[in-house]
Amino acid sequence: MIADPGRPLARSLYLHIPFCDTRCPYCDFAIHIGGDHLHQPYVEAVIRELDWLADSRRPQLGLETVYLGGGTPGLLALPLLEQLLAAVEQRFGIAEGAEVTIEANPSGLTEELARSWLALGINRVSLGVQSLDDRALRWLGRNHDSATAEAALRAAAAAGLENLSCDLIYAIPEQPTSVFASGLRRLLSYQPPHVSCYELTVEPSTALARWVTSGRVLGPKEQDFVEQHRLARELLEEAGLLQYEVSNYARPGSESRHNLAYWQGRHYLAAGCGAHGFIDREAAEGLGFSLSPEDVGVRYWNLRNAATYIKQVTVRGHGRRGHEALDHEQRRLELLACGLRLRAGVELSEPRQLVEADRLAHLGLVTIAGNRVAATPRGIEVLDRVTLELAAS
Amino acid sequence: MVDASQGIEAQTLANVYKALELGLAILPVVNKIDLPQAEPELVREEIARVIGIPAERSILASARTGEGVDRILEAVVTALPAPVGDPEAPLRALIFDCKYDAYRGVVVYVRVMDGRLRSGTQIRMMASQGTFTVDEVGIFRPAMAAVEELTAGEVGYLIASIRNVRDSKVGDTITEVARPTKEPLPGYRQVSPMVWAGLFPVDGDDYQGLKEALDRLQLNDAALTFEPETSAALGFGFRCGFLGLLHMEIVQERLEREFQLNLITTAPSVAYQVTLRNGSSVEIDNPDQLPEVGMIETIAEPRVKLEIVVPREHLGGIMELCQERRGEFVQLEYQPPGERALLTYDLPLGEIIHDFYDQLKSRSRGYASMDYQLTGYRAEQLVKLDVLVAGNKVDALSIIVHRQQASNQGRKLVQRLREVIPRQLFEVAIQAAIGGKVIARETVPALRKDVIAKCYGGDISRKRKLLEKQREGKQRMKRVGSVEIPQEAFMAVLSLDR
Ligand code: SF4
Numbered sequence: 056m057i058a059d060p061g062r063p064l065a066r067s068l069y070l071h072i073p074f075c076d077t078r079c080p081y082c083d084f085a086i087h088i089g090g091d092h093l094h095q096p097y098v099e100a101v102i103r104e105l106d107w108l109a110d111s112r113r114p115q116l117g118l119e120t121v122y123l124g125g126g127t128p129g130l131l132a133l134p135l136l137e138q139l140l141a142a143v144e145q146r147f148g149i150a151e152g153a154e155v156t157i158e159a160n161p162s163g164l165t166e167e168l169a170r171s172w173l174a175l176g177i178n179r180v181s182l183g184v185q186s187l188d189d190r191a192l193r194w195l196g197r198n199h200d201s202a203t204a205e206a207a208l209r210a211a212a213a214a215g216l217e218n219l220s221c222d223l224i225y226a227i228p229e230q231p232t233s234v235f236a237s238g239l240r241r242l243l244s245y246q247p248p249h250v251s252c253y254e255l256t257v258e259p260s261t262a263l264a265r266w267v268t269s270g271r272v273l274g275p276k277e278q279d280f281v282e283q284h285r286l287a288r289e290l291l292e293e294a295g296l297l298q299y300e301v302s303n304y305a306r307p308g309s310e311s312r313h314n315l316a317y318w319q320g321r322h323y324l325a326a327g328c329g330a331h332g333f334i335d336r337e338a339a340e341g342l343g344f345s346l347s348p349e350d351v352g353v354r355y356w357n358l359r360n361a362a363t364y365i366k367q368v369t370v371r372g373h374g375r376r377g378h379e380a381l382d383h384e385q386r387r388l389e390l391l392a393c394g395l396r397l398r399a400g401v402e403l404s405e406p407r408q409l410v411e412a413d414r415l416a417h418l419g420l421v422t423i424a425g426n427r428v429a430a431t432p433r434g435i436e437v438l439d440r441v442t443l444e445l446a447a448s
Numbered sequence: 449m450v451d452a453s454q455g456i457e458a459q460t461l462a463n464v465y466k467a468l469e470l471g472l473a474i475l476p477v478v479n480k481i482d483l484p485q486a487e488p489e490l491v492r493e494e495i496a497r498v499i500g501i502p503a504e505r506s507i508l509a510s511a512r513t514g515e516g517v518d519r520i521l522e523a524v525v526t527a528l529p530a531p532v533g534d535p536e537a538p539l540r541a542l543i544f545d546c547k548y549d550a551y552r553g554v555v556v557y558v559r560v561m562d563g564r565l566r567s568g569t570q571i572r573m574m575a576s577q578g579t580f581t582v583d584e585v586g587i588f589r590p591a592m593a594a595v596e597e598l599t600a601g602e603v604g605y606l607i608a609s610i611r612n613v614r615d616s617k618v619g620d621t622i623t624e625v626a627r628p629t630k631e632p633l634p635g636y637r638q639v640s641p642m643v644w645a646g647l648f649p650v651d652g653d654d655y656q657g658l659k660e661a662l663d664r665l666q667l668n669d670a671a672l673t674f675e676p677e678t679s680a681a682l683g684f685g686f687r688c689g690f691l692g693l694l695h696m697e698i699v700q701e702r703l704e705r706e707f708q709l710n711l712i713t714t715a716p717s718v719a720y721q722v723t724l725r726n727g728s729s730v731e732i733d734n735p736d737q738l739p740e741v742g743m744i745e746t747i748a749e750p751r752v753k754l755e756i757v758v759p760r761e762h763l764g765g766i767m768e769l770c771q772e773r774r775g776e777f778v779q780l781e782y783q784p785p786g787e788r789a790l791l792t793y794d795l796p797l798g799e800i801i802h803d804f805y806d807q808l809k810s811r812s813r814g815y816a817s818m819d820y821q822l823t824g825y826r827a828e829q830l831v832k833l834d835v836l837v838a839g840n841k842v843d844a845l846s847i848i849v850h851r852q853q854a855s856n857q858g859r860k861l862v863q864r865l866r867e868v869i870p871r872q873l874f875e876v877a878i879q880a881a882i883g884g885k886v887i888a889r890e891t892v893p894a895l896r897k898d899v900i901a902k903c904y905g906g907d908i909s910r911k912r913k914l915l916e917k918q919r920e921g922k923q924r925m926k927r928v929g930s931v932e933i934p935q936e937a938f939m940a941v942l943s944l945d946r
Contacts, residue, residue: 069906253902277897301899317906331906354909379909389912414930418874438899439915440873447919 065334066119066150067316068143070101071327072128073361076162080196080262081255085329085359086126097361098135100368102142104326107372109146110342117150118143120313123177129159133171140175147324154179154218154312161207162199169214179218179311181251182207186223187238191230194272195255196262201238208245220249220311225283227255228273232282239287243294248309252287253302254280281436288432299398301435318397320390322352328364328374331356339380350380392442400429403445411448415441452478452486452508455494455788457817458757464499473528474499476506477520482513498783533600538629539563539571541598541622545668546613552583554610554667555592558622559603561633566597570625571608574632578615579625580608613667639671641689642750642822643801644733645696646677646714646844647703648685650924650935654709655684661707662686665699672699677734681842681928682712682938687734690716693801712926714844715941718798721748721825735846738832741883747848748825750797753778755790755819762812763789769807773799774850797822798848802942833858835865836879836886840929847941859888860944866890868937876931 073087074094087093121143123136131139136157143149156179157172169180186192187201211219221242225235242250255275257264267274288298296304300318303311316323325332332355339346339353346353355378358364364374381389394401403409403426412428415421420434420441434441450456467474476495481488492503507523509516545557558565565571569582586594587604598604610616619635649658662674673689690696696716703709719733723745732738738747754775758766760782770777775795783790800820808816831854835845845865849857858880865878869892880888900911925932 256900256902280897302902317908323906325906331909333906333908356907356909385912388915389908392911392915393908415873420873436897436899437873437895439918440895440898443915443918443922444873446915447922 065322065324065332065338066116067122067313067321067323068118068120068147069122069124069313069323069325069327069330069332070128070139070143071124071126071325071330071357072131073097073126073328074130075125075127076130076160077196077198078262080266081258083258083261084126085361087328087361090361093361093365094131094135096365098131098139100365100374101139101326103368104373105142105146108324108326108332108342117148118153119150120154120316121149121156122313123155123157124181125158127160127183128157129164129168129180133175136172136177137175140177149176156181156220156311156313158183159207160199161204164207164210166210166213169211169216173214173216178216179220180211180216181220181222181311182211184208184221184223184242186227186230186235187241188230188234191224191227191234191238194227194229195224205241205245208242208247212245217248218309219247220251220305221247223250223252223287224255225252225287226275226279228275228279230279232279232286235283236286236290239290243290246294248296249303249305249311250291250296251303252284252291254284284436285432297398298432298435301396301438315397318393320386320393325355325357326374328357328361329359330374344378344380346380349382351383351386352381354379354381388446391446395428395430395438395442395445398429400427402426403428405448407448408445411445415444449477449479450491450495450506452481452488452491453483454815454817455487455491456498456757458755458790458819459817461498461757461790462755462819462821474501475520475523475527476501477516478506478508479511481508481515482510531601533560533562535562535564535600537562537600538627539565539569539622539624540629540633541565542633542635543573543616543618543620543622545618546616548613548664548667552607552609554607554613554616556606556608556610556616556622557604558598558606560598560600562600562629563624564597564599565604565606565622571606571622572625572628573615573617573620574623575620575635576615576617578610578612580610580615582606582608613663616667618668618670636670639691641671641673641691642797643690643692643696643716643718644687645690645716646679646682646685646734647674647688647700648679648682648712648714648844648926650710650712650926652683657707658686658703658709658711661703661709662688664707665702669699671695679714679736679844681844682714682926685712689733693805710924712844712935712938714938715847716801717848718750718796718801720750720830720848722746723748723827735832735848736843738846738848741831746827747830748827749830749848751823751826752795752797752800752820753823754793754795754800756793756808756816757783757818758789758791758812758816760787760789762816763791765811766791766808766816769804769811770795773804774853775799794823795820796826796828802944831882833861834881835861836877836881837865837869837933838876838929838931841881842928842933844938845941854882855887857944858882861941862888862890864940864944865937866892868940869931869933871895872931874930 073085075086075088078088155177157177158181160183184204185195185197189200192200257267257274266272291304295306298304299310303314322333322335335352344353355375357374358376368374412421412423416423421428421430430438478488478491480486488508492506495501495506496503507516507519509520540562541558541560543556543558547555549555565585567582567584572579584594584607585598585604586592592605621632623629649655666672671691674686677685677687700713717735719731721731723729724743725745770793773795775793778792778794781790808818829851830848831851833847833849833854834841862878862880871892873895875894876892878890879886925934
C-alpha cells in the first residue's frame with residue numbers, strides 16, 4: 056500500500072482559460088479561438104463555479120497553489136484576471152507564499168505586463184516558448200518566432216519575474232537533433248529555473264493527425280525521441296535543472312508545486328471548461344456526489360466547449376460533464392503510475408511488487424532504496440511499461 | 449446435398465461411396481438454387497454422370513428461401529425405405545446424441561429399433577450398466593414435445609433423472625431391465641482422433657473449469673479425447689485429441705464461448721510411432737515427448753490417401769501444393785472427362801493439418817475440395833525442432849518436421865515469432881534448434897520508448913484507464929521465463945508460408 060497523501064484538504068486549484076489566438080495544429084486542448092466578447096461572461100461563469108466548489112463545507116485553510124492554464128490565460132485582460140483572483144481569494148483564501156502560475160505565450164509578453172501580473176500576486180509564469188528554431192516554430196504552426204520568444208524571456212527577467220518556466224517541444228519531425236540542442240542551449244543562456252520539456256505527440260483528430268495519416272508530413276520518430284530526451288536531460292541537468300518528473304526539470308527548490316500535487320496524488324479543485332479536478336470523499340459528499348462505501352475519492356471533469364460550459368454554469372452552477380468515483384484499488388494504481396513519474400519514486404510494500412521491482416532493477420530500469428522504487432534515466436524512456444509490470448504484479 | 453454453385457465436392461463424393469458400400473438409399477438434393485451463380489441443371493447432370501442417379505431425381509431446393517423443402521420431406525417418405533423393427537420384441541434403442549439440462553439432467557436422444565419406451569419403463573444402458581426409470585419420452589418437432597410412447601422405428605428423446613453425463617454414452621444400447629435383449633446394437637465405430645494439441649488455461653485457476661468443460665463436451669462428442677498434460681512453459685492443461693483441424697477449432701471455440709475460458713492452444717500434431725534402439729516402440733502425440741535422438745531407431749509418421757476435386761484450371765497450383773507438402777502422386781482422373789479433376793495423392797497427415805486447407809482454397813479461388821483417409825505409417829527422416837526464447841526452450845513450441853525442410857521451417861518459424869512477440873524491456877533472442885544445434889535466430893529488439901511525457905491538465909483518469917486496459921491485455925499473455933508470449937505465438941507454426 057502506498058501512503059495516501061491526499062488528505063485532508065485540496066490545497067490546489069486549477070482554472071482553465073480556453074482562449075487562444077489561433078489553434079496550433081497539434082493541439083487537442085479545450086480551447087476557444089477569438090471570441091473576445093466571451094472573456095467577461097466566461098470569467099463570470101468560472102467565478103460562479105467557484106461558488107459551487109466552495110460549497111463543499113470544508114474548513115478552508117487557503118490554497119497553496121493556483122494554476123491558470125489554457126488555452127492562453129495570458130490573453131485575459133488585467134481587470135478580468137484581477138476579478139478572478141479576488142474571487143479565488145475570497146472563497147478559498149490564498150495562503151502566504153502560495154505558488155500562483157499563469158500560462159502565457161511569448162507574443163505580447165512585455166516587461167510591463169509581467170510587472171502587472173506580479174502586482175496581482177501571480178508569481179510564476181509558464182511561457183510557451185516551444186522552440187527557438189524558426190523553422191520548427193513554423194512547422195508547429197506557432198504564431199511567434201524565436202525573436203519574439205527571446206524578447207519575452209528578456210521582458211520577464213527585466214520585470215524581476217524569478218519563477219519562470221519555459222515549455223519546450225522535442226522530437227519535432229524534420230528538426231535535426233543538433234538544431235534542437237542549440238535551441239535548448241540558447242534557452243538555457245536565459246537561465247530559466249524551470250523547463251517543461253515534452254515530446255510532440257500526434258493526438259487523434261487534430262490537424263497534425265490528419266496530415267500524418269495523409270502522408271503530408273512525417274510523424275515524430277522514436278529515434279528522435281530517445282536521442283533528444285537523453286540530450287535534453289543531459290544539458291538541463293548540467294545547467295543545474297534536475298529532472299524531477301518525466302517532462303519537468305527545475306533547479307532544486309523551483310519545482311512546480313502545482314504539478315507535483317498531480318503526481319503525488321494530492322487532491323485539487325478545478326474550474327473552467329475542460330478542467331479536471333480530484334477531491335476526497337468528504338468533499339465529494341459535500342458537493343452532492345453519491346458514493347458507494349468503498350469509494351475513496353472522486354475525479355470530475357468539465358464540459359470542453361466554452362459556450363456550452365457558460366450556459367450550463369448559468370443554469371446548474373457547475374460545468375461538470377462527468378465524474379468517476381475511485382475505489383481503493385484504482386487509487387492505488389494511480390498513486391503507483393503517478394509516483395513513478397517522479398524522481399523520488401514511490402514506496403511499495405506488496406512483496407510481489409518488490410520482487411518485480413527487483414527484476415526491473417536487474418534490467419537497469421529502476422533503483423530500489425529500502426521500499427522506495429524510482430525509475431532510472433533508461434527506465435523513464437519506457438516508464439509506461441515499467442509501470443505496467445509493477446501494476447500487473 | 450450438393451451446392452448448386454459449386455458442384456460435387458470431394459467430401460460429398462467420399463460420403464456417397466461410403467453410403468453405396470453400405471447399401472443405403474441416396475436422395476440427392478441440389479441446394480442454394482437461389483444464388484445468382486447457381487447452375488442447378490448442370491449440377492443435376494453432373495450428379496447423373498458421376499453418381500449415376502437420373503437427373504430428374506435430384507430435388508432442387510433453397511434452404512434460404514424454403515423452396516423445394518416440401519419436395520424433400522415428401523421424398524423422405526416415398527423414396528426412403530421405412531424403418532424395420534418389431535415393437536413387440538425386447539427393447540433396443542440406440543443413443544445417438546444427448547445434452548445436459550441443468551434442471552432435468554441428461555436428455556438422451558434415441559432411435560428405437562425394437563420394442564417400446566414409455567414413462568415408467570425401467571431401462572439399462574448396456575455398456576455403462578446404469579439403470580434408470582424413464583420420466584418422460586418425446587419427439588422433436590423440432591422443439592421437444594412429450595408423447596405417450598416411442599416405438600420401433602421412431603426417433604425421440606427420453607429423460608430419466610440421469611445426473612452423470614458418463615452414464616449416457618453415444619452409441620450405447622438401451623434395453624428394458626425386465627425383458628432385456630441379448631444382443632446390443634453394433635453402435636458406432638469408435639472414431640479415433642488424428643490430431644492432438646495441448647489446451648492450457650491462460651489463468652492457471654481455470655484448470656478445473658477446463659476439465660469440467662471438456663467432460664461436458666465429450667458427452668456428445670465421442671471423438672474428443674483428453675488427458676492431463678504438464679508443460680514447463682504453460683503449466684497444467686490437457687492434451688486433447690481431435691478428428692481434424694476443423695474439429696479442433698470447433699472445440700476450442702465452444703470452450704471459449706460457452707464456458708468463457710481463456711485458452712492457449714498449442715500447434716496441432718499427429719501421432720508418431722517411434723521405434724527405439726532397444727527394440728521397443730512408443731507412440732507419441734506430443735513432439736516434446738520424443739525420446740533422446742540417440743535412443744531412436746526410426747520415427748514413422750501417419751500417411752493419408754488425399755482426394756481432391758479441383759476445376760482443371762487450378763490443377764497446376766494444387767499439384768504444386770501437394771508436392772511442396774511431400775505428397776506422392778497417385779492418380780489423376782477427369783470427372784466428367786475433360787472438366788473437373790479428381791486428384792489423388794499419398795501424403796503425410798502432418799502436412800495437411802497445418803494450413804493445407806486454407807492453401808487449397810486460396811490456390812483454387814475456393815473451388816477445390818478435399819477428403820482424406822488414414823492409410824498407414826511410414827518411417828521418414830524426421831527431426832524435432834525446438835524453439836528457444838531468451839535462451840530457454842519452450843516445450844509447447846516444439847514441432848516435428850522432415851529433415852530436409854527443417855532449416856527452412858525453423859527460419860520461417862522464428863521470423864513469425866519475432867512478429868508476434870511484442871517488444872519487451874530487454875532484447876529477446878528467438879532461436880530454432882535441432883538436437884541442441886541452433887539453425888535459425890531472430891531477435892526482438894528491446895522496447896526503446898514507451899512513455900507519454902505529456903500530461904494534460906490533471907487528467908489522471910485517462911492515464912489510469914489506459915493502464916487498466918494494458919493490464920488486461922497483459923493478462924492474456926503467458927510469461928515464459930521472463931518473456932511475455934501472446935496466445936497466437938503458440939499457433940505461429942500454422943501460418944508459415946513455405
Ligand atoms: S497556444 Fe497552446 S493551447 Fe493554444 S492552440 Fe496552441 S498549443 Fe493549444
